[in-house]
Amino acid sequence: MRKCIRCGAEMKEDFTFTGGGGNVIRHKGMGFKAVYPKVAVCPECGEVSIYIDDKDLEKLKK
Template sequence: MRICPHCQYEMRESFDIKIDSTGNGLKVTKEGTFGEVIGKPKVAVCPKCGEVSIYLDESDLSAIAPHKIEY
């Protein structure tokens, strides 16, 4: 569950962003022209204020943070 950083309301998750011309969405890669793909971003939207949050699934984070980070 994601909480909106602006109004503290529960965000709706698992939306996607598409590129209009191709419809293939976006990819997050490591730096470089042909960088290794880390994951496909997901989107959460706050139904109260309209804030949009782009995030990666926890499983995608293992490529950049091998150990789970506790807050």
């Protein structure tokens, strides 16, 4: 569960970017390793947080 950094409420997770395959970020220095950012939204104050889920975090640790 992600907590809102602004108001502390529980955020709604697992929103994804859509459209055009533009939702991949790559790091040149890591052999263009791709990760897929997700979005959490706070239903209380509207704060939006972009994060990498556990599966993609594992990629970054290798």
